[in-house]
Amino acid sequence: MKSYLLIASALLSSSAFADQMVTLQDGKQILLKDDFTWQYVAPKQTEEVAATSEIAVPVVAAPVVAVPVATNVRGTTIVVDSKKPSLQLSQSGVDVVLGASHYEGGELIIPTAITNQSTQAVILVSVKLGLYSASGELLEEKTVAVWKSIKRMADTYLRPKTDAEGTSIKLAVEQHPEYQIKAEIVEVLTR
Structure with missing residues (x-):
């Protein structure tokens, strides 16, 4: 004092x-x-x-510099009709695997699988992706809810330490033997 x-x-x-x-x-x-x-x-x-x-x-205090927000955008090449999964994304204890893609009825279909590694039940997982031709031309950009439970129905929640088949991503694009894809999980809601 x-x-x-x-x-x-x-x-x-x-x-x-x-x-x-x-x-x-x-x-x-x-x-x-x-x-x-x-x-x-x-x-x-x-x-x-x-x-x-x-x-x-x-002593002049150094200005506080914020760390830039890190994004989890991942990219890879998708070979159509390959038997291997294309990409794995992770955020907040939730893993999303983009499976082996195939072309059907004018759409590129990418199946998904979700694993909940966290301690809370998951009710929504959204993935944002950009699909490019092999030469780098943007073909489509889309955000898809690959897991969505039914509101207030606990039986539909993705429980901790479990996995499930997610919603397939369907993209209406021209058929190519391979595509470039950039994807990230943009939303994970838990309950």
């Missing part, structure tokens, strides 16, 4: 309101600024006077 009174008295005694250095009772120094803010001053040694004395230099 005394240190705050010391700061206040230093502010009030200054007629010019210029930056001032104040030493607290515990020996720490603070810089009182004319905009009514303050900051601690860390002692810093210079090369010439390193062994004999310390020079107080104001």
Whole structure:
């Protein structure tokens, strides 16, 4: 409390309101600024006077830099009528496997399977995907609910530590032997 009174008295005694250095009772120094803010001053040694004395230099806090939001966009090549799954996506303890695709009735059909690795029941899983030709031309962009339970029917929830067949993704595109796909899970709702 005394240190705050010391700061206040230093502010009030200054007629010019210029930056001032104040030493607290515990020996720490603070810089009182004319905009009514303050900051601690860390002692810093210079090369010439390193062994004999310390020079107080104001410590300016580095600005807080936010980490960019990481996206889980994954991409791969889909070979139509291959027997291998195409891609696995994960978010919040939920895994979605995009199965082996096939072309039928003017649509590329990608079956899905969902595994709930989390501790809560899953009621909705949405996947956003972009489908591209082998040359990189965007053919279709779509968001699909690959798992959706029936509202207030607990029997339809995807329980923890279980898996189930998801909704197949159907894309009305021209037939090609292979496609490029970029996909990510954009929504996972639990109950």
